[in-house]
Amino acid sequence: MFRTRRLRTSPAIRRLVRETTLATDDLVYPIFVEEGRNIKQEIVSMPGIYRYSIDRLHEELDEIIRLNIPAVLLFGIPQHKDATGSSSWDDVGIIAQAVRAIKAYAPQLYVITDVCFCEYTDHGHCGVLAEYGDHLDVDNDATLQNLARQALCHAKAGADMIAPSGMMDGMIQTLRQALDNAGFVNLPIMAYAVKYASAFYGPFRDAADSTPQWGDRKTYQMDPANRMEALREATIDEAEGADILMVKPALSYLDILRDVKNQTHLPVAAYNVSGEYAMIKAAAQQGWLDGEKAMWESLLSMKRAGADILITYFAKEVATLLQEQKF
Secondary structure, eight states: OOOGGGGGSSHHHHHHTOOOOOOGGGEEEEEEEESSSSOEEEOTTSTTOEEEOGGGHHHHHHHHHHTTOOEEEEEEEOSOOBSSOGGGGOTTSHHHHHHHHHHHHOTTSEEEEEEOSTTTBSSOSSSOEEEETTEEEEOHHHHHHHHHHHHHHHHHHTOSEEEEOSOOTTHHHHHHHHHHHTTOTTOOBEEEEEEBOOGGGHHHHHHHTOOOSSSOSTTTSBOTTOSHHHHHHHHHHHHHTOSEEEEESOGGGHHHHHHHHHHOSSOEEEEEOHHHHHHHHHHHHTTSSOHHHHHHHHHHHHHHHTOSEEEETTHHHHHHHHHHTOO
16 A cells, blocks of 8 residues: 555654745735825725825835845826826836835835836726727737836836736837836846736725726736637747746636746746735635635645745735744
């Protein structure tokens, strides 16, 4: 008889033979920064996650530093929105200000900025709109030029990495060229290479005030039914100069995460998105499952599937449990 259970008989042996682990160094913590003053507003659909104004951002940064989380991903909520999202490339806009403030207060933190337009446009779509026959859609090439403006704004403010999320064709090549031409040859790009048109983004849209005013984003985000398309997208982004490839969402797309990992030598990031976070939080609040264990298991599944980096709203909770050596 084969006895596989011998290596499960105690916590010590289980630790010795464990194949997949979580570490604080895996984590990137998303932060929502809002224009205004004295703002700390909890997001109802994301318990424990807040929108901060810059003057109160230190409250979040102090905890992140104490927990030794290495990196943050910034999302901005501006006061001014227009058809092109022009406040996103304003040198005194919310993200530029936030980057400078974080770098002054906590220079050891690695600051990644989301580069997109849905938070900044008055229509909630991820770029410039144009008429195509009887309907409106995002103008890919016009949006590329504005993405370059936004990326350069963030780079000049001191961002350590940019993460373009709009799923425009040619996006990575355009941004790489713009950064290189401006002297930012060492600034890496984390591509939202595989980003599905997912229902799991709902709480994020509450957090960032980015719900489309009409329609949806299915003409530029990917169809959840498609697998080979994801590999094409990742291949293109790698060829255009991406330094890290991201899969988003993570939990319902673990097969895609493994596929991408198998075909690239680049680091792969998994975005554990707002809906995945909210489901576990809601079920735990109802007493339907153990929230800590469900969180841990779901993040382990992403690491096991191939993620090198975990972008997760659970980052502070994971880091706390690691410090307490609870898992």
